[in-house]
Amino acid sequence: MQREYKIAVIPGDGTGPEVIREGLKVLKAVAKKYNFKYETKVFDWGGAYYLKTAKTLEDKDIEDLKRFSAIYLGAIGDPQVKTGILERGILLKIRFSLDQYINLRPVRLYDSRFCPLKDKEPEDIDFVVVRENTEGLYKGIGEFRNKDTPEEVAIQISYNTYKGIERCIRYAFEYCRRRNKKKRVTLCGKTNVLTYAWDLWERVFYEVAKDYPDIQTDYTHVDATCMWMIKNPEWFDVIVTDNMFGDIITDLGAMLQGGLGIAAGGNINPQGISMFEPIGGSAPKYTGQNIINPLAAICALAMMLENLGEIQASQAVENAVIKVATTKLKSLSAGKMGYSTEEVGDLVVENL
Ligand code: IPM
Ligand code: MG
Numbered sequence: 001m002q003r004e005y006k007i008a009v010i011p012g013d014g015t016g017p018e019v020i021r022e023g024l025k026v027l028k029a030v031a032k033k034y035n036f037k038y039e040t041k042v043f044d045w046g047g048a049y050y051l052k053t054a055k056t057l058e059d060k061d062i063e064d065l066k067r068f069s070a071i072y073l074g075a076i077g078d079p080q081v082k083t084g085i086l087e088r089g090i091l092l093k094i095r096f097s098l099d100q101y102i103n104l105r106p107v108r109l110y111d112s113r114f115c116p117l118k119d120k121e122p123e124d125i126d127f128v129v130v131r132e133n134t135e136g137l138y139k140g141i142g143e144f145r146n147k148d149t150p151e152e153v154a155i156q157i158s159y160n161t162y163k164g165i166e167r168c169i170r171y172a173f174e175y176c177r178r179r180n181k182k183k184r185v186t187l188c189g190k191t192n193v194l195t196y197a198w199d200l201w202e203r204v205f206y207e208v209a210k211d212y213p214d215i216q217t218d219y220t221h222v223d224a225t226c227m228w229m230i231k232n233p234e235w236f237d238v239i240v241t242d243n244m245f246g247d248i249i250t251d252l253g254a255m256l257q258g259g260l261g262i263a264a265g266g267n268i269n270p271q272g273i274s275m276f277e278p279i280g281g282s283a284p285k286y287t288g289q290n291i292i293n294p295l296a297a298i299c300a301l302a303m304m305l306e307n308l309g310e311i312q313a314s315q316a317v318e319n320a321v322i323k324v325a326t327t328k329l330k331s332l333s334a335g336k337m338g339y340s341t342e343e344v345g346d347l348v349v350e351n352l
Contacts, residue, residue, distance in 0.1 A: 016074020047078025
């Protein structure tokens with residue numbers, strides 16, 4: 001049977017379109033090689049669209065997205081638009097409306113040259129963060145009281161449901177089992193201070209763990225997690241955490257890999273439509289210069305292919321990325337690769 005996919009492409013803002021272009025170039029080549037078909041539809045949501053139409057994403061756009069096999073996103077965020085509008089109106093709206101409750105962010109070092117830590121080898125930095133992606137502080141619950149007065153109070157609530165935590169933690173254990181490496185799931189939280197949210201997280205964690213006797217459990221506070229990520233990153237296998245902590249520690253994780261130029265993530269609804277993106281953001285200062293690293297977007301493509309069931313194609317893309325990164329690039333950072341954005345995309349295609 002012919003495998004065929006419909007991909008919604010949202011290039012978005014800043015350098016998003018430049019890196020997505022390279023990702024699509026790789027998709028075209030890998031589809032030919034592994035004999036599957038796909039159609040893409042490009043959506044122009046983002047800063048420019050908002051400035052023109054005063055619209056972010058409407059409910060009918062979400063309905064439209066439901067027709068696709070997956071979503072491939074560049075970046076959302078434009079300095080000309082008040083911060084938060086596009087992030088909440090597009091990126092978070094998709095994550096929430098499509099119930100993409102897992103944000104899966106692998107942290108993998110491909111070459112010790114790229115790591116800011118001394119004496120760390122690729123085998124030392126190889127873990128995955130499972131970030132809860134629809135709740136916590138991101139839920140947007142809160143209020144101002146006595147706004148614009150010296151008595152002002154701003155309240156921002158972290159919203160955590162048993163069901164939301166349970167499905168996230170269970171995903172982490174399942175993923176850990178499939179990954180079959182160190183077989184350890186670490187809960188990253190803050191039980192010593194955030195005594196409601198993390199009490200529930202901790203209870204659910206140990207309850208779910210009972211179903212996985214083959215997997216070790218561990219707990220670290222989020223501050224200590226940051227310390228251990230630098231001191232002993234080799235201890236980690238799968239880290240599971242809430243939305244806010246996951247956001248923070250995955251930027252730190254990206255640095256261990258060599259920068260945001262290589263870090264990719266998947267916003268996953270295991271029963272629905274998932275969205276894949278480089279995690280670096282729109283990088284306005286590099287826009288239009290053909291110097292941004294497209295490998296993160298290409299790694300996001302590899303994650304998307306895996307999610308679609310194109311395992312061989314996904315592996316081939318990741319292997320090509322590894323080859324290009326380790327044998328060609330001087331650095332993974334924008335402007336320092338020794339190649340342009342387009343050339344890096346071409347190199348990946350040549351190495352498929
Ligand atoms: C990320 C980003 C987003 C987040 C922003 C752009 C809203 O930092 O994907 O990590 O906070 O989730
Ligand atoms: Mg982030």
